[in-house]
Amino acid sequence: MSPWQTRQLDSALAAWRAGRLGHAQLLCGPEALGKRDVAEALAARLLCEADPSLSTCGSCRSCQLRLAGTHPDFRFITLEENEKPPHKLRTEIVIEQIRMLGQVMQMTSQRGGAQVVVIDPADLLNNAAANALLKTLEEPANNRFLLLVSAAPQRLSATIRSRCQRMEFALPEREEALTWLLAKGHESKQATHALEAAQGHPGLADRWLAEGRLVLRDEVLRDLAALSRGTAAPLDVAQAWVADSALTALRLRFAADAALGVARSVAGAALPSGLTPPRDVDKLGLWFEQMNRLRAQLAAPLKHELALAGLLGEWRSMQATTETRR
Numbered sequence: 001m002s003p004w005q006t007r008q009l010d011s012a013l014a015a016w017r018a019g020r021l022g023h024a025q026l027l028c029g030p031e032a033l034g035k036r037d038v039a040e041a042l043a044a045r046l047l048c049e050a051d052p053s054l055s056t057c058g059s060c061r062s063c064q065l066r067l068a069g070t071h072p073d074f075r076f077i078t079l080e081e082n083e084k085p086p087h088k089l090r091t092e093i094v095i096e097q098i099r100m101l102g103q104v105m106q107m108t109s110q111r112g113g114a115q116v117v118v119i120d121p122a123d124l125l126n127n128a129a130a131n132a133l134l135k136t137l138e139e140p141a142n143n144r145f146l147l148l149v150s151a152a153p154q155r156l157s158a159t160i161r162s163r164c165q166r167m168e169f170a171l172p173e174r175e176e177a178l179t180w181l182l183a184k185g186h187e188s189k190q191a192t193h194a195l196e197a198a199q200g201h202p203g204l205a206d207r208w209l210a211e212g213r214l215v216l217r218d219e220v221l222r223d224l225a226a227l228s229r230g231t232a233a234p235l236d237v238a239q240a241w242v243a244d245s246a247l248t249a250l251r252l253r254f255a256a257d258a259a260l261g262v263a264r265s266v267a268g269a270a271l272p273s274g275l276t277p278p279r280d281v282d283k284l285g286l287w288f289e290q291m292n293r294l295r296a297q298l299a300a301p302l303k304h305e306l307a308l309a310g311l312l313g314e315w316r317s318m319q320a321t322t323e324t325r326r
C-alpha cells in the first residue's frame with residue numbers, strides 16, 4: 001500500500017480500536033488514489049477474528065471466507081451487468097442491489113462478528129437506490145459498517161453525506177508521490193514528467209506511464225500549438241480527436257489541463273511545451289470549464305466534433321499574438 005493509503009487505514013483502525021469508528025464511512029477524494037483498496041483492507045480487519053490490536057491475520061475462518069468471496073457478513077456492491085442480453089454493464093447501482101443489502105444488514109451476523117458492506121462507486125446509486133440506502137443509514141446497529149467509496153461525493157445526496165464520517169483522500173506531497181513512483185519501477189525523468197502532467201497525482205501518473213499516455217499528451221500539446229500558430233484547422237483537429245473514441249476523453253483532459261497550465265504561467269509557472277503565454281486568463285478559465293464539460297458529455301450519443309471544433313477555434317484567440325499575427 002502507498003503511504004497515503006496506509007495513513008487513512010491506520011487512522012480508521014485507530015478510531016475503531018478506540019470505539020469511535022462511525023457505522024457509515026465515506027471514502028472520498030480524487031480517483032486512482034486507491035480508496036477501494038483501503039475500504040477492502042478496512043473491511044478485512046473489521047471482519048477478522050484476530051485480536052483487535054493486531055493486523056488482519058489472513059488465516060482465521062473469517063479471513064478464509066472473505067478471501068474465498070463467500071463471507072456471509074460481507075457484501076461488495078458495485079455496477080453490475082444488465083440481466084437482459086447483451087448484458088451490458090449498467091451505468092448505475094439499482095435498488096434491487098440495495099434491497100439485498102438491507103436484508104443482510106437486518107439479519108444478525110452469521111459469524112457473530114462485524115457485518116460490512118462496501119459500495120463503490122457510491123455516487124452512481126440511482127435515486128431509488130439512494131433512498132433505500134438511507135433507511136439502512138438511519139438504523140445504525142452495533143458492529144455494522146457501511147463503507148461508501150466515491151471520487152465524486154458531491155453527487156451523493158446531502159442527507160447521505162451527513163450520515164457518514166468522511167475519510168478524505170488528498171494528493172500527497174510531491175516528494176512522497178515521486179518516491180512512490182520510483183519504488184514502482186518507473187525511471188526518474190519519466191516519473192517526474194508524468195507527475196507534472198498529472199498535476200501531482202501519483203495514481204494517474206502511474207497509470208499514464210504504464211499505458212504510455214504521455215505520448216498522447218505531447219500530441220495534444222502539439223495540436224494546440226499548431227492551432228495557436230494557425231497551421232491547423234480546428235475542425236480537422238476536432239475530427240482527429242473524436243475519431244479515436246477510446247482516447248477522446250483523455251485528449252480533452254490533456255487539453256483542459258494545458259489551458260490551466262497556460263493560465264498558471266501568469267503566476268510564474270512554466271508554460272506547457274510549445275504553448276504561448278495567455279492573452280486573456282479569464283477566458284482560459286472558462287475554456288477549461290467548457291472543455292471539461294464537453295468531456296463529461298462524451299458518453300452521450302451526440303456528435304461532438306462541432307462543439308469541440310468551436311472550442312478549439314477559440315484557443316488561438318486566447319493566446320498572445322504569435323509571429324503570423326504580428
Ligand SMILES: [Zn+2]
Pocket residue numbers: 047048049050056057058059060061062063
Ligand atoms: Zn483473520
